Amino acid sequence: MDRKITRNISQGMYVLTLDGAGCMVDAVSQVSYGDKPLISVAVNKDNYTNKAIKEKKKFALSVLPMDINGDIIETFGMHSSRDIDKFSKDWFDSVDGIKVIRDAIGCMILEVVDIIDTESHNLFIGRLVNALKYNDKKEMTYAYYQEHKDELIKVKTLNNKTAWICTICGYVYYGEELPDDFKCPNCGVGKELFEKKIN
Numbered sequence: 001m002d003r004k005i006t007r008n009i010s011q012g013m014y015v016l017t018l019d020g021a022g023c024m025v026d027a028v029s030q031v032s033y034g035d036k037p038l039i040s041v042a043v044n045k046d047n048y049t050n051k052a053i054k055e056k057k058k059f060a061l062s063v064l065p066m067d068i069n070g071d072i073i074e075t076f077g078m079h080s081s082r083d084i085d086k087f088s089k090d091w092f093d094s095v096d097g098i099k100v101i102r103d104a105i106g107c108m109i110l111e112v113v114d115i116i117d118t119e120s121h122n123l124f125i126g127r128l129v130n131a132l133k134y135n136d137k138k139e140m141t142y143a144y145y146q147e148h149k150d151e152l153i154k155v156k157t158l159n160n161k162t163a164w165i166c167t168i169c170g171y172v173y174y175g176e177e178l179p180d181d182f183k184c185p186n187c188g189v190g191k192e193l194f195e196k197k198i199n
């Protein structure tokens with residue numbers, strides 16, 4: 001089985017935000033059309049953001065352009081709100097009371113109508129209740145990110161902590177050694193695809 005073929009599924013790059021939580025997502029898909037379409041987002045059950053969505057039932061998706069500041073991807077995609085405040089920088093506007101990325105192409109506000117339980121992720125189905133388009137920039141694709149992630153981001157891990165970084169999705173594991181049977185909680189690859197980073 002060559003699971004690399006799954007990287008040929010076209011996906012975009014989004015920052016999912018809600019009150020006090022947020023993470024990078026690419027697993028976004030339109031489920032239905034019409035005035036108030038349904039959109040699905042798969043969020044790992046271990047993400048801090050997962051619990052927050054279940055509590056608040058409303059979140060925003062900011063659509064990232066090709067020229068987005070890589071620090072935004074790094075902050076939202078490679079760190080957890082358990083460890084850092086992701087909202088300390090001046091990157092945001094507020095829409096319907098939710099902080100969204102100002103330099104995005106636009107944003108969608110979604111209200112959760114259904115939650116599907118899968119092995120590692122919940123699939124949140126949201127109804128589009130508000131949407132703004134700021135510009136006509138070209139969206140960044142996940143494939144582009146995968147090809148250019150070394151130039152786009154320089155992972156800044158927490159000081160004085162040894163970190164292991166997933167070379168596939170950027171997940172950061174803190175600890176001196178990875179457990180023998182370790183699998184990336186985000187993308188499922190084994191420990192051989194992690195690189196050690198010492199601050």
Ligand SMILES: Cc1cc2nc3c(=O)[nH]c(=O)nc-3n(C[C@H](O)[C@H](O)[C@H](O)COP(=O)(O)O)c2cc1C
Pocket residue numbers: 013022023024025026027028042043044046047048049050073076077078079080081082145169170171186
């Ligand atoms: C490019 C990129 C795409 C990602 N896509 C997803 C995704 O679709 N679903 C998901 O659950 N996590 C995804 N992640 C991982 C989360 O953004 C990451 O684990 C984050 O640190 C979780 O933060 P939290 O614990 O504050 O929620 C992605 C990360 C990157 C860098």
